[in-house]
Amino acid sequence: MPNAFFFFHNELNDFFQNESSEMCFEAEFNGHETVKHVIESLGVPHTEVGVILINGESVGFDQKPHHQDCIHVYPSRDGVLVSPVIDLKPEPLKDIRFVLDGHLGKLATYLRLLGFDTLYQNDFEDTQLAEISSEEKRILLTRDRGLLKRTMVSYGYFVREKSPRKQLIEIVDKFGLADKAIPFYRCANCNGVLQPIAKEEIIDRLEPKTKIYYDEFQICEICEQIYWKGSHFKRMECFINEVLAGKGSSFTDPEID
Numbered sequence: 001m002p003n004a005f006f007f008f009h010n011e012l013n014d015f016f017q018n019e020s021s022e023m024c025f026e027a028e029f030n031g032h033e034t035v036k037h038v039i040e041s042l043g044v045p046h047t048e049v050g051v052i053l054i055n056g057e058s059v060g061f062d063q064k065p066h067h068q069d070c071i072h073v074y075p076s077r078d079g080v081l082v083s084p085v086i087d088l089k090p091e092p093l094k095d096i097r098f099v100l101d102g103h104l105g106k107l108a109t110y111l112r113l114l115g116f117d118t119l120y121q122n123d124f125e126d127t128q129l130a131e132i133s134s135e136e137k138r139i140l141l142t143r144d145r146g147l148l149k150r151t152m153v154s155y156g157y158f159v160r161e162k163s164p165r166k167q168l169i170e171i172v173d174k175f176g177l178a179d180k181a182i183p184f185y186r187c188a189n190c191n192g193v194l195q196p197i198a199k200e201e202i203i204d205r206l207e208p209k210t211k212i213y214y215d216e217f218q219i220c221e222i223c224e225q226i227y228w229k230g231s232h233f234k235r236m237e238c239f240i241n242e243v244l245a246g247k248g249s250s251f252t253d254p255e256i257d
Helices: 010-015 035-041 105-113 128-136 165-172 197-205 208-213 231-246
Strands: 004-011 022-028 051-054 055-058 070-074 096-102 119-120 139-142 156-158 194-197 217-220
Touching: 010 022, 010 070, 035 051, 051 165, 096 105, 096 128, 105 165, 105 231, 128 139, 128 165, 165 231, 194 197, 197 217
Parallel strands: 004 070, 096 119, 096 139, 139 156
Antiparallel strands: 004 022, 051 055, 051 070, 194 217
């Protein structure tokens, strides 16, 4: 059976237990597989791959490797010193929108809190997630490698962190979201856009003390959840500021509900 030498660079090493900064090993393949298939069989989804070099030449996912090839796999074209380079990443999205799998509910809430269009249902099937990502050009966030290996998924990212707070910081940093955030623009419960509403229109839905102490309100255009700057607002605001500054890993979870 043919084999090749694989070198995985930078954050692609996150997919291997070995914590070496440059993972290198020899792997066998059947000789009929594309390099995309071989790389994914080693545990790295194609959505994480930006450039592949075989024996120093930049190639596409459909290239078939040969016996004793030297294959370098990079997360992006940054630092790749060959020309020309085939960039395997899809065109950057004009509008950053997300769809999350059922295990990332808290992260979905946090992203909505920052104002990002984030679809989430805990009963989405994998096929639905892949279709939504493909058809609506949404970035699929998941900790399921198999989901990201689906051919129809072009925009996807494997979330490394396990803590929701750290996940949020990871995503903000990965996609450069700090200067794109519009906090308190979306409903944390359903993703709808919030609109100002006069107190008189919702007075019958307010608790007695809320009627007395608060005058400014917003309402979700979809689920009609009401929001106001209550006692928890300042803590949420501090949480957001810490996250956008990249310092929120030790901050206490805000009360969203």
